[in-house]
Amino acid sequence: MTSVPDKSVFSWQNIGISILGGIAAAAIFAVVARGGFGGLLFAHLAPLPLMIVALGFGVRHGFSAAIVATVILSIWLHPVIGMAYALLVAGPGWFAAYVAAGAPRGRRDLVTAHVSSWASLAPATVLATAILLWIIVATISFGSIDEALNPIRARAFILLDAMVREKELSDKINPTELSGSVARAVPAFLAAYGLLIHIANLWIAARLAQASSLLTRPWPDIATDFHLPRAVGGVFLSGLVMTLFSGPSGAMGLVLAMTMGLLLALQGLAVVHIMVRGSRSSALVLSIIYFMLGLLGWPIVPLAALGAADLFFNYRDRKTAAAPAQPQKPAEKSD
Template identity: 30%
Template sequence: MIAIFTVALAAGAASALMFASISSGVLISLLLAYSAPLPLLVVALGWGPLASVVSGIVATAALTTLSGLFRGIKFALGVALPAWWLGHLVLLGRPHNTATPTDRAGNLEWYPIERILIWILVIAVLTTVSILLPFGIDADAIAETVRQALQVVARQAETDWTPEQITFLAKLFAYLAPLFLPMSVTLMFTLNLWLAAKVALTSGRLHRPWTDLRNIVLPPVALAVLAAAVALCFAGGTIAMLAETVAGALLFAYAIVGFAALHILTLSARNRTFWLACVYVLAVMFYVPVLVMAALGVADAVLGLRQRFLQTRPPPLPAE
């Protein structure tokens, strides 16, 4: 028990320092802040819910001491609570209906990865809305708030920005932030959860079998929600902002499905590892490949591309 609390304390302190580093203004601090959920998720997957709660409390208390109550609350709601919940879901399992008392412990039905991804989307949407609402309730209000803030920055920094440039940047933020912020939050929690699971698996502390992510799919209702969200993006006002946020999160989820489909569809390709690496590098550097992967994910959901490919290529998949 002492060892568990020691690990939880260390993880909480590390997460708080990583999140607080963003105030330094150094470029590497962006990566550290982006990885702030990682220590909490590692503890949640490797040492259980109690250790996760302790690490979250320690991190929140440390951050409140370092940066104030507002930053501590923001960390607790935006990082610690989602990390605990996702870790809980990953370890959530129940015995199969066919399990006997002798094999019940080892024959569990684990919480589906697809539903965990849906929860990540919910977290991304709520986080994005909480970030944007202080700026305004629609694109025009957000643009005006950002324009005023940029004018203040331009005066204080004595830049040569023209009013037209400031207005353009403000409108660009107002119209793109609801789309790309949920993508960024979805990537943050998905990537950190995957890394935490890898760490727990490597250390022998992951208590559920590893899931082949190349088989991940979204429920059919997700496609209907995406179509409705895209249509409501043209409604204007607050509804359009919320719809764009939902559409951004779902598009990134379908991009994840698209990457999974790409891993299957390239099984017969020569230099497969090289081409996959190129796609991932381009996706990190630019957003366009992510949108292409989202289109591939939607096409796979509609046409069943992976199933059709595997029917023509029946050998088992190689381990990755």
């Protein structure tokens, strides 16, 4: 992929765009903070304005917009909300756009290959780190991770107990035990679902920038470009081992396993795209897989296993190498 330097130009127009992008991002998150179903749906677009500014007008302007949004939320709502926004939305969102832009530094790009996978790994790193730090701080502050998660556990118990009484769940289910498991899974779920939101917004922002002729990088073939480093597989396995322990170690292991597992599932999807590419049933197969992912969710497990195996066996490279070469026309003989 061609190296493209960062195009952040500090003109009054671009500075104004940075400020407007920050205001828009803060406004979206303010609606989310007020709660309600509409706010919950709107939450999925929280990183979008920052990413559009970063990809369309330069990563420095995207960073400026992130700072503006964080300051507005810290003053307007509460410093804690501003900090949460910075750690869960602005930080991972800007970092994803920065890497997607090639991680420009000086007159060169630090990331020139497999940009799509590195851009997905960037928000995963920020989100996982932020939530792991929260688990450590909460455990120290409350004495145990279970005490810190008690409010979530109480809400889950009320909901599960009502479902058991109304026969929506089997009476063999113990709401007390299940609510504890649900509460322990919440930090990992937030990390993984937040990662999914950031990746989806990054794709949308890049497409919008491309449609507006603002995207300076060529669009990659994601199915072939998405190659995670093998260290992701090691972190994933380490997280699985940590889940066998109780306390904060188990909660932290679940965060690592779910975030890295989602990335591996994306690599598994890339493998499937390459394997069915060129076949007559490719559209049908992919439609079924995406439908099952959205409806059931469990297909993410075999996809993650396929992605982990691809880290070491390079199935896509093997298929490309095994593809029949195009026949060459014989050279014409000259008289």
